[in-house]
Amino acid sequence: MGKRVGIVAVYQTKYEESKPYLHIHDLAYEPIKEILKISGLKFVGDGTGIDAAIGASQDHWDGYAISSKLYQDQIGGHLRPESRVRGDGAVAVFYAAMSILSGHYDTIIVLALAKESQVDGRLVESFGFEPNYTRMLGLDFLSAAALQAQNYIDKYGISPEQAALVVVKNRRNARFNPVAQAPADIEVQDVLNSPMLSSPLRELDTKPTSEGACTLILSTEEKVKKWTSKPVWIEGVGSCYDSSFLGDRELAEPRSLTSAALQAYRMAGISDPKKEIDVFELSEYTSYQELLWAEGLGLCEKGDGGKLVQSGATEIGGEVPINPSGGLLSGVPVNVAGADRVIEAVLQLRGEAQGCQVEGAKVALAHGTMGPCGQFHQIIVLRRGY
């Protein structure tokens, strides 16, 4: 990347299973109000404030067509530039970075939000499948992820115990994360005893229903340096779509993730991610996916994801710490997931991750995904700038 884009400020709400006392308007209000306070910036387009806004949300989860209308005034969209990424928040961060690099805007606020509890999420996800042949099989993203996990088990001999270690690690890490929804001091046996949802995925192997929102402010190198003493730079970005039809994909080989990661590594000048990246915040909708994503990112050989977690390498003090924040398994909503990964990476690089801090973290990778079984991936590589 020629010019630099950096992070000025971040804010997360507390993530909870349900926030029945907040409408979507209200949910958007807190993280926007707070980030304006933290950054001291205003919605003014004269070069001294926030020029434009990008949201990340999806009509289906909001129950409204054109649901971005619900937060136009909160996000500073009144008589000003605004757009919406339909999907994951990490993509909105990517789009904001591109908009700044293009020279059209200097400073952009990104908002991601979802209220999962108000919707039958599995019904929504079933609409993500082709209607004539596959939707009627009852596929949703959970049952598709179960096919993926089973394929992974069959191909490489991954065991449910190894996958359960991911859950134990992430839920324990979440104990130190003040916004985490479901911190828990659990054992492997608790995971293996939890109810079966879609074989081989048990309840604790999957992301719980969650609600919340988060915001980021991105800007040009010059302004970031002026506005914060702890700049964090976006050094590399990459994204990639795989095929839609599950039968056209090797579900245990996340090739679109590898492609996205290689784009970002090249841009950030990273040749050995295992050595050069200090912390990874990944969107693991299931325990098995964290192992698969580690393989796709080149952190271990294919099929060695299980051994990687067993070795302790992905713990906070390990060689490749993954999800020190607790990750999605500790409860982060859809849409918010990828943007929240970026925020957790930023907190790590600023040394503000409290009990889940990876000591001396200089480079971090944040990841978002969309579509069933990780069809699309977005990678953002960030570097500490002070």
Place this chain on the structure above:
Amino acid sequence: MKERVAIIGIGQTKQSYLKPEVNAEEMVNEAVRKAIEDARLSMKDIDAVVSGNIEFLEGHYQADCQFADGFGAWMKPGLAIQTGGCTGGSLVVAGTMLAASGLFNKVLVIGWQKMDATPFTGAINTTREPIYDRHLNVGAAAFLAARGIRYMEETGCPEEIASLSRALVSEGASRNPYTHINRRLTAEEVMKSRVIVWPVRFYHLAPTSCGAAALVLANESEAKKAVKKPVWIKDLVVVHRETSVYRGGAVEVSSSPDAVEKAATTLFKRNGIVNPRKEIDVWETYSPSSWYDMFDMERRHIAEKGQAWRLIEKELTRFDREIPWNPSGGVVCSNPIGASGMLRVLQAALQIRGEAGGHQVPKEVRLAQADAYGGTHWSEFFLLSKYLS
């Protein structure tokens, strides 16, 4: 300094009420193939794919993922954008940002809607607040009607003017093989069409259409190597608006600041355009009803407030006259929503190329204004130019 971006490939499907012979992915694929072929490229040359529609209308979830293969996005970077009726404009904005970022040389931008799978008014009513507004089931027509009534009251414009305006755009539409309603109409025929919500009649209103549009955008160095003459996106302006005090059309149109006018004013001022009526050679606007034409001309400073209907009365807005207003037929002739805003840009680009066909305006087109409109009066405005400087 912004990197300059140009349109180097153009593709669209025929727009129609029904497309039972294809699914959404197949429909889009036709436009994608045409755009790639028009640019004399192959999919290998495309660095990123930006796509979008209003997802709630057909009920597909994460359509960019579901149709990734037909969209040409397989193993490529990209993203999906959705705003409102202005989605097509938001897509062109996103494609322009990516192409100008320095990371992507050529970006494929896709806008589409397949409204034969859509209970449109039912779906669009879900944009309303659920406790007070949604059960009124007003759809879009009532808001357009309120605008029309207000315009007549304020300006003394006769009711027949909207019908004449519709007849004038039908002159271009009847020569545009891609548009949905391409029937040539007289003002009398339009007046005789049934009333939907008075004074809005059937032909005054954007239809529900199926269709897809695709553009290949390129940065300056790539655009200069393009086979066809590039059409430059000289500037763009995005103006959205809040919605929280939105309580019915009549109140809303009279009391709220105007996002469309702000977008137009900003665009013209920034590009040194002092007399848009003279300096802009072609207008392709997202005017969702013939009752918006007068209002939209005034917001774009083509006429003084309350005076635009006199331009229509003199028939100056026909595609081959002084003010070529929606020579393609515009949104009232064809409205596959997620594609509509892009089709405005696409049609303006065809005019600049001189490739519009039967509805090509009879003069050199150097500057064209195109825009998308939707949501709660959100606007994406574009100034397209034949020459780089």
